[in-house]
Amino acid sequence: MxxxxxxxxxxxxxxxxxxxxxxxxxxxSMLIFVFAGQGSGxxxxxxxxxxxATPAGVVAASxxxxxxxxxxxxxxxxxxxxxxxxxxxFGAFIGGHITLLRSILYWIAQLLGSVxxxxxxxFATAGLETxxxxxxxxxxxxxxxxxxxxxxxxxxxxxxxxxxxxxxxDIGIIAPIAIGFIVGANILAGGAFDGASxxxxxxxxxxxxxxxWANHWVYWAGPFIGSAIAAIVYDTLFINHHTHEPLPVTDY
Numbered sequence: 001m002x003x004x005x006x007x008x009x010x011x012x013x014x015x016x017x018x019x020x021x022x023x024x025x026x027x028x029s030m031l032i033f034v035f036a037g038q039g040s041g042x043x044x045x046x047x048x049x050x051x052x053a054t055p056a057g058v059v060a061a062s063x064x065x066x067x068x069x070x071x072x073x074x075x076x077x078x079x080x081x082x083x084x085x086x087x088x089x090f091g092a093f094i095g096g097h098i099t100l101l102r103s104i105l106y107w108i109a110q111l112l113g114s115v116x117x118x119x120x121x122x123f124a125t126a127g128l129e130t131x132x133x134x135x136x137x138x139x140x141x142x143x144x145x146x147x148x149x150x151x152x153x154x155x156x157x158x159x160x161x162x163x164x165x166x167x168x169x170d171i172g173i174i175a176p177i178a179i180g181f182i183v184g185a186n187i188l189a190g191g192a193f194d195g196a197s198x199x200x201x202x203x204x205x206x207x208x209x210x211x212x213w214a215n216h217w218v219y220w221a222g223p224f225i226g227s228a229i230a231a232i233v234y235d236t237l238f239i240n241h242h243t244h245e246p247l248p249v250t251d252y
Contacts, residue, residue: 005096030113040064066184114205148222
C-alpha cells in the first residue's frame with residue numbers, strides 16, 4: 001500500500017538549496033498559471049461588461065487554463081516536478097514520492113504564488129475584481145464536493161499515469177500536455193456548476209484578494225480527497241514497487 005511509504009522528512013529540508021529552489025519553481029509556475037487563468041476570466045468579464053456566463057466563456061476558460069497549465073508544468077518539471085497544485089503534491093505525498101516537509105514547502109509556495117498573481121492582476125487591471133470560485137444557482141455544497149473529487153481524481157490519475165509511473169517510458173514527454181488537456185476538459189464539464197477548480201491554490205488566491213470564503217472548504221476537501229483516491233488506486237494497482245526504484249522526491 002502506498003500509505004506505508006509516507007515519509008515525514010527531515011527539518012533540514014527547509015534549509016536545503018534544492019528544496020528551496022524547488023519551492024521557488026512552484027511559486028513561479030503557480031504565478032504564471034493563475035495570472036493567465038484568472039486573468040482570462042477578468043478579461044472576459046471586462047469585454048462582456050460583467051455579463052452572464054455563456055458557453056463561449058466556459059470554452060475560453062477551458063483553453064486558457066489548459067494552455068497555461070501546460071506551460072506551468074513544463075517550466076517547473078525539471079526543478080520541482082511541476083506540481084502546480086497542492087492536491088497533486090498531496091497525491092505525491094500519499095504515494096511516497098515526496099516527504100511531508102517538502103510538501104509543506106511546496107504548499108506555501110503554491111499558495112503565495114496564487115495570491116501574488118491575483119494581487120498583480122488587481123493592480124494591473126486598475127482594481128477589477130478577482131472573482132472567487134462560487135457555486136452556481138441550484139448547486140449545493142455536496143454536489144460541488146462530488147464534482148471536485150471526481151475531477152481531481154481524473155487529474156491526479158493522469159499525473160500518475162504520465163509522470164509518476166516508472167513504466168511510462170516515452171509517454172512521459174507528453175505529461176504536461178495530458179495534464180493540461182484533462183484540466184481543460186474538466187472545466188468544460190464542471191465549470192458551469194462550481195467553477196471546476198481541482199486546485200486549492202487556484203481557489204485560495206482569489207478568495208484572499210476578494211475576501212470571499214463562501215463554501216471555500218469545498219475547494220480544499222474535494223481536491224484532496226480525489227487526489228488521495230487516485231494516488232492509492234494507481235499506486236496500488238499499477239505500480240510494482242518491488243521491481244522499480246523509488247522516484248526522487250523532486251518528481252511527482
